[in-house]
Amino acid sequence: RKEVEQDPGPFNVPEGATVAFNCTYSNSASQSFFWYRQDCRKEPKLLMSVYSSGNEDGRFTAQLNRASQYISLLIRDSKLSDSATYLCVVNLEGSARQLTFGSGTQLTVLP
Amino acid sequence: NAGVTQTPKFQVLKTGQSMTLQCAQDMNHEYMSWYRQDPGMGLRLIHYSVGAGITDQGEVPNGYNVSRSTTEDFPLRLLSAAPSQTSVYFCASSHIGTGEYNEQFFGPGTRLTVL
Numbered sequence: 001r002k003e004v005e006q007d008p009g010p011f012n013v014p015e016g017a018t019v020a021f022n023c024t025y026s027n028s029a030s031q032s033f034f035w036y037r038q039d040c041r042k043e044p045k046l047l048m049s050v051y052s053s054g055n056e057d058g059r060f061t062a063q064l065n066r067a068s069q070y071i072s073l074l075i076r077d078s079k080l081s082d083s084a085t086y087l088c089v090v091n092l093e094g095s096a097r098q099l100t101f102g103s104g105t106q107l108t109v110l111p
Numbered sequence: 112n113a114g115v116t117q118t119p120k121f122q123v124l125k126t127g128q129s130m131t132l133q134c135a136q137d138m139n140h141e142y143m144s145w146y147r148q149d150p151g152m153g154l155r156l157i158h159y160s161v162g163a164g165i166t167d168q169g170e171v172p173n174g175y176n177v178s179r180s181t182t183e184d185f186p187l188r189l190l191s192a193a194p195s196q197t198s199v200y201f202c203a204s205s206h207i208g209t210g211e212y213n214e215q216f217f218g219p220g221t222r223l224t225v226l
Contacts, residue, residue: 043201043217103153
């Protein structure tokens with residue numbers, strides 16, 4: 001079983017739509033969680049960290065459910081510029097190896 | 112700050128050739144790492160370093176060597192290239208912290224093809 005699993009998509013949504021991505025992780029010792037964004041043929045960049053209480057950054061909302069080992073990302077009012085691959089990432093506390101990446105969910109926002 | 116830089120951007124090798132992918136960062140980050148990214152596989156950790164003189168293996172270390180003689184540089188050496196090493200290679204760096212939300216900064220990547 002993969003340590004971090006994501007629905008690969010692709011998700012094709014119209015501009016203005018709300019879209020949600022889910023991610024599950026297998027190691028209950030995982031302590032910190034992130035969503036990274038990767039544009040086509042570019043490097044990954046941090047989109048947002050995911051805190052225990054959930055957090056919001058503009059149109060983006062991240063949620064964490066430790067009991068179910070589940071992370072989500074909600075994008076409201078999708079823009080064309082949101083088209084990218086979204087990577088779910090977890091970090092084991094105390095692990096110098098730091099980050100384990102999911103294989104990503106591809107989003108295309110259509111005009 | 113230049114951030115994380117990688118050279119070359121593209122490389123084509125023949126099977127059996129060796130080469131070094133360069134990575135440098137100017138953010139005084141303790142942690143540096145190399146990943147490879149293949150379609151459908153996500154990023155997989157090859158080697159990492161928590162400081163100068165300290166390196167360790169990641170998930171897929173076979174066929175690769177690293178060294179960390181300075182804080183800034185973390186080169187990745189392919190010893191004898193194989194077609195299975197065709198991939199996109201990313202170098203990343205961050206500060207180290209247990210339980211902290213340390214952002215990893217990635218270089219632009221090196222696209223390697225082994226024929």
